[in-house]
Amino acid sequence: MKIFKLFLVIFFIFPIHSLKADNEVLKNKITKNLRCLICQGQSVYDSDSEFANSLKIVVDKKINEGLSEKQIYSYFQSKYGEWILYDPLFNKNTYFLWLLPLLIFFIGGAIVFKNFKKTN
Amino acid sequence: MKNKLLPTTITFIFIIIFIVFFKGLKDTNIYTPETKINNEVPSLSVNLFDTNNTVNTIEIFKSDKFYLLNIWSSWCVPCREEHPILMELKNNNRLKVIGMNYKDNKDNAKNFLKKLGNPYEKIIFDSNGTYAIEWGAYGVPESFLINNNKIIKKYIGPLNKVSIEEINLFIK
Numbered sequence: 206m207k208i209f210k211l212f213l214v215i216f217f218i219f220p221i222h223s224l225k226a227d228n229e230v231l232k233n234k235i236t237k238n239l240r241c242l243i244c245q246g247q248s249v250y251d252s253d254s255e256f257a258n259s260l261k262i263v264v265d266k267k268i269n270e271g272l273s274e275k276q277i278y279s280y281f282q283s284k285y286g287e288w289i290l291y292d293p294l295f296n297k298n299t300y301f302l303w304l305l306p307l308l309i310f311f312i313g314g315a316i317v318f319k320n321f322k323k324t325n
Numbered sequence: 326m327k328n329k330l331l332p333t334t335i336t337f338i339f340i341i342i343f344i345v346f347f348k349g350l351k352d353t354n355i356y357t358p359e360t361k362i363n364n365e366v367p368s369l370s371v372n373l374f375d376t377n378n379t380v381n382t383i384e385i386f387k388s389d390k391f392y393l394l395n396i397w398s399s400w401c402v403p404c405r406e407e408h409p410i411l412m413e414l415k416n417n418n419r420l421k422v423i424g425m426n427y428k429d430n431k432d433n434a435k436n437f438l439k440k441l442g443n444p445y446e447k448i449i450f451d452s453n454g455t456y457a458i459e460w461g462a463y464g465v466p467e468s469f470l471i472n473n474n475k476i477i478k479k480y481i482g483p484l485n486k487v488s489i490e491e492i493n494l495f496i497k
Contacts, residue, residue, distance in 0.1 A: 243464060255454060256463060259454030262453055
């Protein structure tokens, strides 16, 4: 009976703790990608300003409401603009930003491949 | 033709990089927030300062009048500076001034209003600053001009004579 009770305790407590830990990891990840708009070069995670502390509470609230990481970023973007995100989302304003390194990589790769073929 | 491909590609890439960096040089590295916005008033359940009752923000800003939502705090020095301007705006019957008390001690806030006057028709009590985030605010003092359930202008920092003139132009 004792073992059964212990099993029940572990069964019910362990998932709650792991869920809380998951939420904490997600919260840290999100706040590290949000810029503290009133600080100099600090993320919301790093800052202890009034603005950053309130923002951390809102992130926590949104995670508990069941919003995904992307939805939370979109939410803050709608309130403060794209500048709040350290990692800008893929949209028509950032196509060039995201695709240029890939383009350079492929052009460079093609040149290397061509030269390699030529020497062989 | 084959020999020209490599220098042409490298030149092309360098031109692109040059354009990007040259354009970047002209941009200011000081963040300037957008003040002309056209967002809808966020629908939130908020606590009122006087009664502790919970109301929805849509209820507060429901009529087609102009509203000025002012975020303030008793510990904020620039809020004291702009207070006479808010008292002046209170007398304008085309505008309703609504307050949002930000991360404050209620007794200190009450003393602040007792000493300097109360320009607010209603005051929202934002104990942890989350309502302000929902409004897209940065801190105190900050004001939002609202009409027809839309935020039409945001004033970051204390209101001054220039902002008053602008508000008067909007509500004329």
